[in-house]
Amino acid sequence: MLVLQVVLVGLFGLCLLLLAGFSLTQWQLTRLARRAYATTPTPQPPTPAEWPRLTVQLPLYNEQFVAERLIEACAALRYPPHRLHLQVLDDSTDATVGLVAAQVARYQAQGLRIDHVRRPDRVGYKAGALAHGLTQTDGELIAIFDADFLPEPDFLERVVPHFFLDEPDGPRTGVVQTRWGHLNEEFSLLTTLQAFGLNAHFFVEQPGRQAGGHFLNFNGTGGIWRRTCIEDAGGWSADTLTEDLDLSYRAQLRGWQFRYLPQVAAPAELPATMDALKSQQFRWTKGAAETARKHLGAVWRSRQPLSTRLYATFHLLNSSVFVAILLMAVLSVPLVFVRALGAEELRPAFRLASLFLLALAPLVFYFHTAWQQAARYRTSPGPGFVGQLVLFLAFSMGLSLHNARAVLLGLVGRRSAFIRTPKLGLLHRQGALQGRHYRTGRLLNGLTWLEGLLTVYFGVGIAAGIYLREFGMLPTHLLLATGYGLVFYYSVRHA
Incomplete structure (x- = not known):
């Protein structure tokens, strides 16, 4: 006993x-x-002398309820038209395919450079779609929006200049991530509680990690990558369920810097049903554990400061x-x-x-x-x-x-x-x-x-x-x- x-x-x-x-x-x-909040906020950088070629990737899979509004929102993004390319990476098997095709044809007729990219199979899931899209575009910067996001028209104008802040050793900003907003926070108790938890990540955890010089993570959407960063880090991989966290750690272990902008919000829809929430939670928690299994050894073998390695450990094992x-x-x-x-x-x-x-x-x-x-x-x-x-x-x-x-x-x-x-x-x-x-x-x-x-x-x-x-x-x-x-x-x- x-x-x-x-x-x-x-x-x-x-x-x-x-x-x-x-x-x-x-x-x-x-x-x-x-x-970080107590210091004077960083002013908006000046617009670059020449806007870089930018590709907006929209990975979709059976999104018939939101695909059209997503494409409409991204078609309204303000950016020099000759430097902008929209890719709808559509792996759908339902009515989404026809809805997307009609939207793409409509905007192509208006002169927008937009492609409806279809793959013969869904190998690699989202990571595979993103990697496939990169082979069909010349974008220097890659913005990614999941199907539930509705970026504001000035999103690119506010975020892209942060890639061109003074970097004496050359361009090392690999990602600029923005805060998630919530389109349906008040829909139900379920969505209200999700918003409460996500806000802690975007209002405290991400700013705190940035202020301490520790590893951040790209949140899978609502951010922009430098293409050379993706390629240098080994590209998108589907061997974890959190391809975003995986690539984030590979890139930062290679020396790339991430920036987080809490002042810029990318509104998104929260899961409103328990099966949707559970599928999302399963993917996030299992993927984080897979990424920890994959990268914790490399983190501790790196030359990062001890504090950064400790924070990364708690981050990956969260x-x-x-x-x-x-x-x-x-x-x-x-x-x-x-x-x-x-x-x-x-x-x-x-x-x-x-x-x-x-x-x-x-x-x-x-x-x-x-x-x-x-x-x-x-x-x-x-x-x-x-x-x-x-x-x-x-x-x-x-x-x-x-x-x-x-x-x-x-x-x-x-x-x-x-x-x-x-x-x-x-x-x-x-x-x-x-x-x-x-x-x-x-x-x-x-x-x-x-x-x-x-x-x-x-x-x-x-x-x-x-x-x-x-x-x-x-x-x-x-x-x-x-x-x-x-x-x-x-x-x-x-x-």
């Missing part, structure tokens, strides 16, 4: 230490981001936090019963458990996110901030089973197909899901039912803690039961 208690406490403590490590990284990134959350969560319920049986030696573990919320996500990290977001719109964080934070933490914990599975599959090298995230053409609260649903797979699978069982499991933990008057785990179990309940509810509702 004593051995079991020691094992339980040891595993629980290791999970908390891992979470605390990620939290310290977030706190440090917040400090760096605050310093999705592994879900494994720690899941393990800690499962262990927390039996700990309530063991502690109630009089195991005084477990009292320190329960005291540590009370610090779990601080270990998971420091309030200052998310408050600074909300503050910077509000500053963009000359407001202040609203009274609903605390409620959003609590629900976001709960929802993130509720996804831990789904995401932990993805992480473990990535770490062991299990290959899986690239499943795109369905886009439904939703704006704010306009539109309805009926008639626009696109399935990525069975939503009510064994994993979903297990999430429902875990909701009950953590409900038992709540009841046991109240009955046995052991309240150390109560906040954690409330969050877990709420989070898994939300995930299970939306999975059933959207099925």
